[in-house]
Amino acid sequence: MRILISADMEGISGVSRWEHVSMNDSEYQTYRKIMTEEVNAAIRGAFAGGAEEVIVHDGHSRGQNILIAELDPRAELSKGTCSPYCMMTGIDTGIDAVFTVGYHAKAGSAPAILAHSMDDHILSYRVNGLEVGEFGLSGILAGRFGAPIIYASGDQTFAAEARELYPEIIVTTVKIATGYYSGICFPVESNRAKIEADAKTALERFRAGAGPKALTIHTPATLEVNYAQPFSAEKAAELPFVKRESGRTVSIVCRNAVEVYQFSAMMSRYTG
Numbered sequence: 001m002r003i004l005i006s007a008d009m010e011g012i013s014g015v016s017r018w019e020h021v022s023m024n025d026s027e028y029q030t031y032r033k034i035m036t037e038e039v040n041a042a043i044r045g046a047f048a049g050g051a052e053e054v055i056v057h058d059g060h061s062r063g064q065n066i067l068i069a070e071l072d073p074r075a076e077l078s079k080g081t082c083s084p085y086c087m088m089t090g091i092d093t094g095i096d097a098v099f100t101v102g103y104h105a106k107a108g109s110a111p112a113i114l115a116h117s118m119d120d121h122i123l124s125y126r127v128n129g130l131e132v133g134e135f136g137l138s139g140i141l142a143g144r145f146g147a148p149i150i151y152a153s154g155d156q157t158f159a160a161e162a163r164e165l166y167p168e169i170i171v172t173t174v175k176i177a178t179g180y181y182s183g184i185c186f187p188v189e190s191n192r193a194k195i196e197a198d199a200k201t202a203l204e205r206f207r208a209g210a211g212p213k214a215l216t217i218h219t220p221a222t223l224e225v226n227y228a229q230p231f232s233a234e235k236a237a238e239l240p241f242v243k244r245e246s247g248r249t250v251s252i253v254c255r256n257a258v259e260v261y262q263f264s265a266m267m268s269r270y271t272g
Ligand SMILES: [Zn+2]
Pocket: 008, 009, 010, 059, 060, 061
């Protein structure tokens, strides 16, 4: 049983401002340590639940957040950009199931701490008409490799989004968002214990044949990207395979879920 843990930072305990997740800010060091410990809790849960191998991908920003010297040595760490599967690097290494730690709700959700989809200038992604954020895109990609996301952590609005895609997923709610920059944050120590216990339960259920199933999408799939500014759509539409649908919106026909994922990451670079 090989598990991929895809880690982001906005949904980590206590995070409620961009400054907490931005490399050059004074508070960043505190939160990257908390992130590392929450990933460690998920690793302990994975091994306690029957995992034989765990690979962690550091998926926030440039992928340089997790403190390697403090990471549980039983896990491999994938880090840095650009990697072929972005936040899900490692998914092509024989993964049976995926955990996400510290993910956030999709752009436009409320109340949801730091809700966004890849880039602040993207209002939404739609795959075959279904609006998805980073979690949904990760799930679609994982589905192509036959793996479901069986465990996640984040705020309560993210949790609801995760359950819409995978009704049987186990989610640890580490904070209750009251706004974009505000929330009731549960203590770090108790969140860590909950993450470990919930991750263990999720994997035990999966190994027993219960829990979420891998997502599948109808292909060819249509990926729609709705930008905040028409200029972004204009720039993206310079690429021959991108069709301008309206002032702010472009679409791409994708042959499979890997293309859906890679094109959504690529389209997030056409915003400025
Ligand atoms: Zn992030």
